[in-house]
Amino acid sequence: MLRFVLQEVRRAMPKRNERQQQVDRLFELLDRFDTDATVVTSVRQPVAMREAVKVAVALGLDPTPNDAAVAALRDRLESFAQRLALDAHYAAHPEARPSLAERALAAARLDDDPLADEPELLARAADAVARLRAGATADDVLLYAAALAEAQSA
Amino acid sequence: MRQRRRPGTVVVDSEAVDALADPQHPKHRDTLAYIEVTNERRARNERVRVIAPTAVRVEARWDRRAPSAANLNRICGARDHGLDSVAANRAAELAGLVPGVSVVDAAVAQAAEVVEPAPTTIVTSDDEDFRRLAAYLSRPVVIARI
Numbered sequence: 001m002l003r004f005v006l007q008e009v010r011r012a013m014p015k016r017n018e019r020q021q022q023v024d025r026l027f028e029l030l031d032r033f034d035t036d037a038t039v040v041t042s043v044r045q046p047v048a049m050r051e052a053v054k055v056a057v058a059l060g061l062d063p064t065p066n067d068a069a070v071a072a073l074r075d076r077l078e079s080f081a082q083r084l085a086l087d088a089h090y091a092a093h094p095e096a097r098p099s100l101a102e103r104a105l106a107a108a109r110l111d112d113d114p115l116a117d118e119p120e121l122l123a124r125a126a127d128a129v130a131r132l133r134a135g136a137t138a139d140d141v142l143l144y145a146a147a148l149a150e151a152q153s154a
Numbered sequence: 155m156r157q158r159r160r161p162g163t164v165v166v167d168s169e170a171v172d173a174l175a176d177p178q179h180p181k182h183r184d185t186l187a188y189i190e191v192t193n194e195r196r197a198r199n200e201r202v203r204v205i206a207p208t209a210v211r212v213e214a215r216w217d218r219r220a221p222s223a224a225n226l227n228r229i230c231g232a233r234d235h236g237l238d239s240v241a242a243n244r245a246a247e248l249a250g251l252v253p254g255v256s257v258v259d260a261a262v263a264q265a266a267e268v269v270e271p272a273p274t275t276i277v278t279s280d281d282e283d284f285r286r287l288a289a290y291l292s293r294p295v296v297i298a299r300i
Binding site: 027072074076078079080081082083085086089092093094095098102103105106107110112113114119137 | 158159160161164166177182184186187188189190191192193194195196197198199201225227228229231275277296298299
């Protein structure tokens with residue numbers, strides 16, 4: 001049995017190492033965004049999107065269509081990389097993962113939402129939302145809790 | 155009645171950074187909850203970012219180049235807000251207006267006053283000093299306590 005487990009661990013290790021190297025490479029590249037040279041590249045996109053970006057830039061979205069595209073892609077890459085980092089952190093420190101109710105309370109405090117003063121209501125809402133929806137977010141809980149509070153006051 | 159103001163920028167103070175850096179810190183999990191919310195919102199393409207004033211980084215001994223800071227760099231996802239000459243003048247002015255606040259608190263308040271996108275929320279353990287500083291800022295900020 002022990003030999004089998006060791007074989008499985010050895011088999012899995014190169015894959016894990018390869019993934020870890022990719023994650024390290026991703027963060028290394030993200031760190032270079034502000035200092036690296038730029039390169040021209042082509043992106044296939046809906047014609048309407050290209051036109052929409054032009055119109056949005058004229059309305060003040062960003063200084064140029066290029067800035068808009070780079071900012072959007074940068075945001076997406078950074079949030080994805082941060083998600084990987086947070087998940088790795090929780091794998092090493094499971095007790096550090098905030099519960100849905102704790103995230104909802106943090107969201108309420110960030111937004112100066114009156115629900116920040118209702119942690120018990122948020123906890124009840126978090127329980128209910130977690131049962132209704134896998135992968136629920138803090139903002140799902142805030143919306144549910146606001147509806148509960150509204151119903152109670154009606 | 156309070157107005158909900160979903161932040162465009164979240165500014166972290168020194169204890170928030172200390173708490174994020176150390177999994178054994180008593181406020182580690184609480185502070186991560188704020189970071190999680192910003193990550194959830196960014197993943198939905200909402201425009202929100204986390205800022206660490208450089209004065210905070212100095213106080214928290216956060217050297218981004220240090221191997222020991224690698225995890226903090228990654229989980230916090232914060233960009234720097236520098237203390238240039240203009241910012242230093244405003245921070246000094248704020249420090250003079252509010253007796254007893256620290257240099258770093260004044261720098262955090264200055265950052266909260268100018269960073270984009272607005273509005274701004276400061277994540278801090280020292281909400282009393284920041285409420286006093288907020289009274290002198292040119293735009294409203296939210297203080298979120300850890």
